[in-house]
Amino acid sequence: MTNKTLLKNGVVLTLDKKIGNFHQADVLIEGTKILAVAPNLTAEGAQVIDASDMIVMPGFVDTHRHIWEGTLRNIATDLPLEGEAGYRSVVLNTLAPVYRPEDAYVGNLVGLYSALDAGITTILDWSHIQATREHGDAIVKALQESGIRAVFAYGYPAWKEPDANQDMWVRDIAKQYFSSKDQLLTFALAPLGPEVTSLEVAKANWQLARELDARITVHVGVGAAGRQGKLAAMGKSGLLKDDTTYVHCTTLSDEEIKMIADTGGTISISAPTEMMMGHGLPPIQKFIDAGLRPSLSVDAETNMTNDMFTQMRTVNSLQKSVIFEKKLARKGGLAAFLSARDVIEFATIEGARANGLLNKAGTLTPGKQADLILLRTDRPNILPVNDPVSAVTWGMDTSNVDSVFVAGKALKRGGKLLNVDLDVLMQKAYASRDYIIEKSDFKLPAI
Numbered sequence: 001m002t003n004k005t006l007l008k009n010g011v012v013l014t015l016d017k018k019i020g021n022f023h024q025a026d027v028l029i030e031g032t033k034i035l036a037v038a039p040n041l042t043a044e045g046a047q048v049i050d051a052s053d054m055i056v057m058p059g060f061v062d063t064h065r066h067i068w069e070g071t072l073r074n075i076a077t078d079l080p081l082e083g084e085a086g087y088r089s090v091v092l093n094t095l096a097p098v099y100r101p102e103d104a105y106v107g108n109l110v111g112l113y114s115a116l117d118a119g120i121t122t123i124l125d126w127s128h129i130q131a132t133r134e135h136g137d138a139i140v141k142a143l144q145e146s147g148i149r150a151v152f153a154y155g156y157p158a159w160k161e162p163d164a165n166q167d168m169w170v171r172d173i174a175k176q177y178f179s180s181k182d183q184l185l186t187f188a189l190a191p192l193g194p195e196v197t198s199l200e201v202a203k204a205n206w207q208l209a210r211e212l213d214a215r216i217t218v219h220v221g222v223g224a225a226g227r228q229g230k231l232a233a234m235g236k237s238g239l240l241k242d243d244t245t246y247v248h249c250t251t252l253s254d255e256e257i258k259m260i261a262d263t264g265g266t267i268s269i270s271a272p273t274e275m276m277m278g279h280g281l282p283p284i285q286k287f288i289d290a291g292l293r294p295s296l297s298v299d300a301e302t303n304m305t306n307d308m309f310t311q312m313r314t315v316n317s318l319q320k321s322v323i324f325e326k327k328l329a330r331k332g333g334l335a336a337f338l339s340a341r342d343v344i345e346f347a348t349i350e351g352a353r354a355n356g357l358l359n360k361a362g363t364l365t366p367g368k369q370a371d372l373i374l375l376r377t378d379r380p381n382i383l384p385v386n387d388p389v390s391a392v393t394w395g396m397d398t399s400n401v402d403s404v405f406v407a408g409k410a411l412k413r414g415g416k417l418l419n420v421d422l423d424v425l426m427q428k429a430y431a432s433r434d435y436i437i438e439k440s441d442f443k444l445p446a447i
């Protein structure tokens with residue numbers, strides 16, 4: 001009995017430029033890692049999986065999702081971010097405050113299994129539901145149970161002042177669950193940031209993250225608040241470093257975008273929600289011009305679907321449409337179009353980089369963790385496959401996700417999730433949803 005698995009005869013997109021991509025090759029997994037990628041591999045005693053009607057590629061990486069909102073799916077699609085009946089008011093100030101630890105747990109389970117189902121193998125949980133110490137335990141339990149690779153980004157509640165013990169809880173949780181970096185879950189801090197809190201609070205949060213050797217993920221450049229130069233003030237205080245991912249960045253100044261680039265920061269954009277909620281038009285070209293290659297994120301399932309196919313297509317279409325508009329207006333100095341290859345890298349390599357996991361994930365490189373997906377090419381929505389990269393980027397959807405492996409372990413095979421009872425999950429989701437709605441006195445939209 002060996003612990004080897006051999007994926008035979010797939011179209012293999014390693015996305016590793018040194019190794020290249022293959023119209024037909026094999027991927028050999030040993031334990032948690034990728035051992036080899038090449039045509040015609042053999043491995044005695046290995047479990048062999050026929051990948052002949054599949055594209056084999058790295059799992060997708062989501063760099064910012066408020067996963068606890070899983071049970072609130074599609075509840076805020078017609079709401080802007082701000083305003084009396086906006087997302088902040090309804091989701092963060094009305095619904096979030098009634099969440100018990102078990103509601104955070106169930107919301108996370110729903111979101112995590114949907115991510116795995118959609119071929120996402122690494123996700124950053126931007127978890128600003130931490131009303132008590134027990135909420136943190138509940139979220140970690142859900143992350144562990146799902147089997148996904150995740151960054152638990154501990155966030156402060158947005159609807160109230162932090163608890164007097166909040167920073168102690170952060171230290172406790174970091175110590176209890178994240179003393180090793182050699183595990184599926186890693187730790188980050190998700191402060192509300194200088195556009196929401198005072199500069200002093202933001203500075204204290206940054207110091208705490210660095211004391212704990214945790215990466216930082218922060219919303220900046222969000223709507224009108226993003227135009228106040230708060231990030232520039234942080235930068236002038238010397239706080240911007242390469243351990244930070246800046247989420248949205250839609251209304252940052254050119255100077256602030258340059259500060260991020262100069263200090264080695266990473267970007268996470270959630271183009272569909274930014275466009276529908278009023279964050280500002282995602283300035284994709286400004287990032288590219290500054291030398292920043294963005295990662296992609298679903299953000300909030302209250303508003304947006306859970307997959308990276310939607311993210312890739314939105315970013316590619318938006319960047320192209322801005323250039324085409326300039327061309328129609330007969331403006332010069334047009335930028336180059338992003339390619340399908342660019343955006344598939346945003347959804348994998350750049351995601352792994354922004355989550356601090358590029359040494360483990362993002363490409364099918366021998367020595368890295370075996371986080372990979374098999375995408376069916378024999379479905380009517382995609383056959384015949386003429387260009388595999390464009391097929392993934394422009395042609396496929398979640399119905400093509402046949403298999404999902406995280407650290408060599410199969411979590412989805414033959415189009416079915418393996419480690420969850422969906423009937424039980426559904427019961428838990430409705431029970432928690434009903435409690436949240438009743439307790440908060442929120443009315444679900446009429447139909």
Ligand SMILES: [Zn+2]
Pocket residue numbers: 064066126219247299
């Ligand atoms: Zn967000």
